[in-house]
Amino acid sequence: MTKMLNEKMYALGSKRSIIREIFEYCKTRASEIGADKVFDFSIGNPSVEPPREIEEAIVRLVTEGNATALHGYTSAQGDLGCRTAIAETVNARFGAGVSADSIYMTCGAAASLTITLRALLNEGDECIVFAPFFTEYRVFIENAGGRVVVSKPEPSTFQIDLADLEGRINGNTKALIVNSPNNPSGVVYTREKLTELSDLLRRKEAEYGHPIYLIADEPYRELVFDGIEVPYLMNLYDDTVVCYSYSKALSLPGERIGYIAVCPRMAEERKVYLAVCGAGRSLGYVCAPSLFQAVIRQTQGATVDVGIYKENRDILYSALTEYGYECVKPDGAFYLFVKALEPDAYKFFERAKAKEILVVPCDDFGTPGYVRIAYCVDKSRIVNALPAFRALAEEYGKK
Ligand code: PLP
Numbered sequence: 092m093t094k095m096l097n098e099k100m101y102a103l104g105s106k107r108s109i110i111r112e113i114f115e116y117c118k119t120r121a122s123e124i125g126a127d128k129v130f131d132f133s134i135g136n137p138s139v140e141p142p143r144e145i146e147e148a149i150v151r152l153v154t155e156g157n158a159t160a161l162h163g164y165t166s167a168q169g170d171l172g173c174r175t176a177i178a179e180t181v182n183a184r185f186g187a188g189v190s191a192d193s194i195y196m197t198c199g200a201a202a203s204l205t206i207t208l209r210a211l212l213n214e215g216d217e218c219i220v221f222a223p224f225f226t227e228y229r230v231f232i233e234n235a236g237g238r239v240v241v242s243k244p245e246p247s248t249f250q251i252d253l254a255d256l257e258g259r260i261n262g263n264t265k266a267l268i269v270n271s272p273n274n275p276s277g278v279v280y281t282r283e284k285l286t287e288l289s290d291l292l293r294r295k296e297a298e299y300g301h302p303i304y305l306i307a308d309e310p311y312r313e314l315v316f317d318g319i320e321v322p323y324l325m326n327l328y329d330d331t332v333v334c335y336s337y338s339k340a341l342s343l344p345g346e347r348i349g350y351i352a353v354c355p356r357m358a359e360e361r362k363v364y365l366a367v368c369g370a371g372r373s374l375g376y377v378c379a380p381s382l383f384q385a386v387i388r389q390t391q392g393a394t395v396d397v398g399i400y401k402e403n404r405d406i407l408y409s410a411l412t413e414y415g416y417e418c419v420k421p422d423g424a425f426y427l428f429v430k431a432l433e434p435d436a437y438k439f440f441e442r443a444k445a446k447e448i449l450v451v452p453c454d455d456f457g458t459p460g461y462v463r464i465a466y467c468v469d470k471s472r473i474v475n476a477l478p479a480f481r482a483l484a485e486e487y488g489k490k
Pocket of ligand 1: 135198199200201202225270274308310336337338339344349
């Protein structure tokens with residue numbers, strides 16, 4: 092008998108991601124006891140306003156523009172003017188040498204990743220991710236026919252552990268996903284580490300005789316503190332595909348806009364770019380939202396106020412370490428990665444929940460025993476939650 096539907100998709104749809112599960116709980120709980128009494132730190136929804144230029148561009152475009160063109164289809168890979176503007180920005184910032192023909196406009200990083208993985212992987216190919224990693228990588232890689240291989244981080248710094256990585260690369264390794272600044276650790280990988288990574292990959296490419304692609308997942312590139320550098324991977328390693336998104340960079344996650352940039356120095360650059368176009372086509376990801384392509388074209392260089400996230404980080408990090416929590420000091424993104432106060436992060440999560448603190452256990456991120464606190468919230472929520480964090484630490488016998 093033929094199956095009625097795709098059971099794998101049914102399984103994915105019927106079980107939400109842990110983050111979404113907790114986020115939904117928070118909404119229900121807020122309706123019961125009041126939003127100000129629920130300390131929801133579950134989801135990475137930016138709390139900082141989008142730049143003024145964005146709203147001004149929207150208003151200008153919808154009032155002065157040609158509505159039919161504005162809301163019409165663009166080229167499948169995106170409007171040429173938008174791709175040209177992005178290429179110019181990328182070249183001015185990083186000297187990357189990309190052109191409009193290296194860029195494919197997408198509906199955010201999720202689409203950038205699913206398209207790129209579909210373009211690069213064949214059935215059974217392995218894709219390495221670095222723990223802790225964004226949980227959806229597993230879904231995206233497996234949907235592209237790939238196998239997830241997890242590389243463990245260096246203990247305490249949560250930087251890439253090159254010795255661990257080397258042991259996991261083999262003839263089936265096709266790609267790696269690097270996410271820096273990292274969700275959920277907030278760690279930014281150092282130039283030194285990424286240079287060593289590039290050297291290792293070049294050696295392994297030569298050893299196995301085929302490309303090993305580096306996928307740079309960069310939704311948090313712009314969210315860094317204290318002037319810390321986020322090296323542009325394409326400049327270190329030619330077989331790089333950048334998956335960029337404006338979701339966090341410009342606080343526009345609901346607008347679904349981002350892009351893929353294929354390194355122009357890659358040996359099979361045209362083939363890879365065309366495979367990206369083909370994957371976009373096969374997945375139905377053609378013509379990213381036209382209005383937002385036009386907005387992005389007109390607002391290159393716009394930024395959000397990262398100082399607001401930094402202030403949140405500073406308050407939370409200094410208070411929690413003072414209460415006895417072990418935290419990784421984040422240099423970017425808007426997450427604090429905290430060691431649970433007992434080995435089982437789910438049990439710790441339940442005890443935090445009893446105090447109306449909602450954090451995310453990180454087992455699904457490849458790091459059992461840790462939780463993630465998304466501090467992209469109003470400062471008042473952090474300040475109001477501190478007594479509950481302190482009481483929780485005291486319950487565990489912390490000072
Ligand atoms: N990659 C990482 C590491 C993320 O944290 C997220 C979203 O939180 C995404 C990709 C997906 O981003 P987007 O909303 O642009 O699809």
